Amino acid sequence: MSKLKQALESGRFVVTGEIGPPKGVDLDKCLQDAQMLREHVTAINVTDLQSAVLRIGSLAVSARLIERGLEPVYQLTCRDRNRLALQSDLLSAWSLGIENVLCITGDHPILGDHSEAKPVYDLDSVQLLKAASTLNQGHDMAGHELESAPSFFLGAVVTPAAEPLEPQIIKMKKKIEAGAKFFQTQAIYEPEKFEQFMSRIQGYKVPVIAGIVILKSAAMAKFMNANVAGISVPESIIREMEETAKEDRRKKAVELAARIIRQVEPFCQGVHIMPLGWDELVPEIISEVGVIP
Secondary structure, eight states, X not given: OOHHHHHHHTTXXXXXXXXXXXXXXXXXXXXXXXXXXXXXXXXXXXXXXXXXXXXXXXXXXXXXXXXXXXXXXXXXXXXXXXXXXXXXXHHXXXXXXXXXXXXXXXXXXXXXXXXXXXXXXXXXXXXXXXXXXXXXXXXXTTXXXXXXXXXXXXXXXXXXXXXXXXXXXXXXXXXXXXXXXXXXXXXXXXXXXXXXXXXXXXXXXXXEEEEEEOOOOHHHHHHHHHHSTTOOOOHHHHHHHHTSOGGGHHHHHHHHHHHHHHHHGGGSSEEEEEOTTOGGGHHHHHHHHTOOO
């Protein structure tokens, strides 16, 4: 059984990390980043062509983590594959020892570095969860019986700071009905809004892992406010970053992430730290908070 599933089902507070596969064939840096997280996280997300930018696939990198005794959360997006390819990749993932799957619709190609690419979206994230659940039950989407079945621990995403929030809650319920057993959230910078969201979904009884994106600068915060749906960095935090000297930004990033984790910890079952290249700060953040994954 996956360590992530065991931890969440036992009620333990978990920490998950994240790595982004490289745009090229050299995996050394990527795997070093993962190794850095070994003693600090329960599992490591492997992004799937994040932001619709061409990279090595999440399946290959997840398999390399398995080889090193690390537990991946295999991210799988609907953007680039039809239902045949999605189901095939899921079966391939299980054959490679991958148990945790995060089902995502995926950013549109127009946002990435191949804007002329044709999007597929044969399924959306809810339908992909249902497809993976059906494989777990021993059948494919067409109703044909599998010779042997996987047993994936399926996850999904939710955006607690979305406005309006109601569509997120409705879709979250649909994802649970389709087979989602845990949720990771979009980045949280307003803990009070997260607390309100968690109070709204108390009856759903599914583990929620709060997303923590390491903030590098005021410019990054302003960019996310302007361009990333569901992320709202308060002006007070932006001012903090603006008043921080360039040489102190890493220290401030650790302080800010640790503060938010402390504030959301009472309301969730874990945190998902997205370092965006500052992987070496993750151990510092966890040490600062005192969380033992």
